[in-house]
Each structure stands twice: as C-alpha cells, then as structure tokens.
Amino acid sequence: PARKPKVIVTRKLPDPVETRMRELFDAELNLSDEPMTRARLEDAVGRAEVLAPTITDKIDAELIAKAGDKLKLIANFGAGVDHIDVAAATARGIAVTNTPGVLTEDTADLTMALIMAVSRRIVEGVRAVEAGQFVGWTPTWMMGHRVTGKRLGIIGMGRIGQAVARRAKAFGLQIHYHNRKPVSPRIAEELEATYWESLDQMMARMDIITVHSPHTPATYHLLSARRLKLMQPHAILINTARGEIIDEQALADLLESRAIAGAGLDVFEFEPTINPKLLKLPNAVLLPHMGSATIEGRIDMGEKVIINIRTWMDGHKPPDRVLPQML
Numbered sequence: 001p002a003r004k005p006k007v008i009v010t011r012k013l014p015d016p017v018e019t020r021m022r023e024l025f026d027a028e029l030n031l032s033d034e035p036m037t038r039a040r041l042e043d044a045v046g047r048a049e050v051l052a053p054t055i056t057d058k059i060d061a062e063l064i065a066k067a068g069d070k071l072k073l074i075a076n077f078g079a080g081v082d083h084i085d086v087a088a089a090t091a092r093g094i095a096v097t098n099t100p101g102v103l104t105e106d107t108a109d110l111t112m113a114l115i116m117a118v119s120r121r122i123v124e125g126v127r128a129v130e131a132g133q134f135v136g137w138t139p140t141w142m143m144g145h146r147v148t149g150k151r152l153g154i155i156g157m158g159r160i161g162q163a164v165a166r167r168a169k170a171f172g173l174q175i176h177y178h179n180r181k182p183v184s185p186r187i188a189e190e191l192e193a194t195y196w197e198s199l200d201q202m203m204a205r206m207d208i209i210t211v212h213s214p215h216t217p218a219t220y221h222l223l224s225a226r227r228l229k230l231m232q233p234h235a236i237l238i239n240t241a242r243g244e245i246i247d248e249q250a251l252a253d254l255l256e257s258r259a260i261a262g263a264g265l266d267v268f269e270f271e272p273t274i275n276p277k278l279l280k281l282p283n284a285v286l287l288p289h290m291g292s293a294t295i296e297g298r299i300d301m302g303e304k305v306i307i308n309i310r311t312w313m314d315g316h317k318p319p320d321r322v323l324p325q326m327l
C-alpha cells in the first residue's frame with residue numbers, strides 16, 4: 001500500500017470526515033473540542049507533512065518559520081484564509097489550499113435569514129413572546145420594514161455575493177453591487193445587477209448593505225466610520241464575511257444613536273469577543289459565526305480538504321490552491 005502522509009488536524013471535525021481521514025492518512029486528530037494551544041500548533045508544524053487548520057488557528061509567519069522540512073501543505077478547513085500568512089508559507093515552499101464553493105449556498109441562506117431577521121424584528125419578537133409580552137395583536141406593535149422592492153447593496157460579488165443576489169432577486173429586492181471589477185455581462189443581466197464603481201455612492205443610496213468580500217489588507221475596515229456614516233438612517237447592515245472589514249466600534253456607536261437602523265452580524269472584529277455595546281442593542285442580531293454551519297456543508301468542507309490532500313499526495317497541484325497574488 002502507498003505510504004500515508006502525516007496529517008495533523010487542529011480541530012474536531014464531523015465524524016464522517018474524521019473516519020475518512022483515518023482511512024486515507026496517518027491522521028492525528030484533535031480529540032477534544034478545544035482549539036490547539038500555540039505550543040501544540042508549534043509542535044504540529046514541526047512534525048506534520050500536512051496541517052489541516054481552521055479559522056481559530058493563527059498560522060502566522062512566526063509559526064511558519066517553525067515548520068519542519070516535512071511540512072508541504074496547509075489544507076485549510078474553510079474558505080477564508082486571512083488567518084494564514086499565505087506569502088510566508090509560499091516562500092517556504094508550503095502550498096496553501098482552502099474549501100471554496102461548498103459553503104456558498106449555506107452562507108447565502110444565513111445572509112437572507114439575517115436580512116429578514118433584522119428587517120422584520122424576528123429576534124425581538126421571539127424574545128417578547130418568551131418574556132410573556134404577547135398580550136394580543138395590536139395595529140402598531142413590532143412593525144419592521146418591508147423587504148420587497150428595497151435596494152440591496154452587495155459588497156464583494158464573488159460566489160457568495162452572487163448566491164445572495166439570486167436569492168434576493170426572488171425576494172423582490174433590487175440588486176446593486178460594488179466589486180473590484182464588474183461581473184460578466186451574462187451574470188449582470190441574469191441578476192439584473194447594477195454595478196457601483198464608487199462604494200461611497202452605493203453606501204449612501206442603499207436600504208440594505210451586505211458584505212461578502214474576503215478580509216485582506218485592502219478590505220480591512222473598508223467600512224470605516226466615515227463610510228458607515230454615509231448610510232441612510234433607515235438602512236441596515238449585514239455581515240457574514242469577516243468582522244475585520246467593518247470598524248465594529250464605529251458601527252456599535254452608529255447603531256446606538258440610530259444613525260443606522262439595524263445590523264445582522266455573524267462575524268466580529270475580535271472574535272469570539274463581541275463589542276459589549278452591540279450585545280445590548282435590540283437592533284443588532286448577532287450570531288456565533290455559523291454561516292457554513294450545516295451538517296452537509298461541514299462534511300463537504302472536510303471532503304474538499306481531503307481532495308486537496310490526496311491530489312497533493314498524487315503529485316499534482318491541489319485544486320483549491322491559494323496563491324499570494326490572489327489575495
């Protein structure tokens with residue numbers, strides 16, 4: 001039988017993924033549900049041929065400098081790779097892969113759930129019922145905002161942004177987007193999507209803004225205090241991408257003063273810490289980074305990790321390679 005590479009997996013993954021990894025690799029799995037400590041990570045990069053990390057592992061240049069000669073592949077379980085210093089890995093001849101495509105639809109679903117939850121005050125309603133405050137229908141209680149016909153501004157029109165646009169169109173939203181470049185004419189036509197080269201102008205004119213770009217040096221605090229202030233007072237902001245893209249303190253302040261009507265956030269700037277002000281606001285719906293958290297999605301992500309490792313084992317370039325120039 002072919003030699004099995006030493007694959008160290010940093011987090012507990014769904015059972016079917018772990019079973020398959022045990023069959024195919026000399027897999028060292030994390031049996032606890034806790035992230036690895038820095039010391040364990042250092043030990044892992046020193047011994048592994050393949051490291052399979054997740055977003056909770058900081059794979060920075062300092063850690064990569066401690067990698068042994070055997071480490072050849074960092075096969076990330078997740079699409080975003082902002083926790084990995086891809087340039088440092090590449091410079092040492094270590095390939096980096098991610099898991100795009102399989103979490104697109106789930107993340108888009110959760111985005112729609114947040115748009116609906118914030119616009120229609122779903123969480124406030126649930127809390128009110130649980131607190132025994134539903135004493136009968138009233139004509140003016142729990143009025144939210146209509147979704148149909150509103151303008152949705154999508155920041156980042158990659159796979160997830162487009163999946164959101166397709167859903168949003170069915171909800172009767174008008175699709176607008178800002179991206180480094182316009183999408184192909186075919187997709188623009190299918191989605192009836194309007195391209196805004198100026199993010200500032202789009203921010204000022206939308207009813208709903210939703211973020212779907214990766215976190216890179218270019219998108220860090222893309223939604224700065226200045227840009228957030230361009231939003232209309234009735235507008236809402238959704239983020240299922242990365243917390244670092246938004247100045248979270250500025251957002252909390254603007255939500256508190258109602259300069260922005262509401263926010264639906266699945267990701268945070270200093271995860272897992274959440275700005276305490278946000279936690280107190282009734283107009284902020286906060287979720288624990290669960291965009292891709294479906295059983296199917298997490299198994300698919302594991303399969304993607306496995307495919308990337310196996311392709312590498314077979315001596316080919318893994319399909320989901322991330323190169324520094326792509327970021």
Ligand code: 8YV
Nearest residue numbers: 054055077078079080103292
């Ligand atoms: C993952 C995510 O669960 O894929 C991403 O970029 O944010 C999540 O879907 C997480 O990254 C796991 O590593």
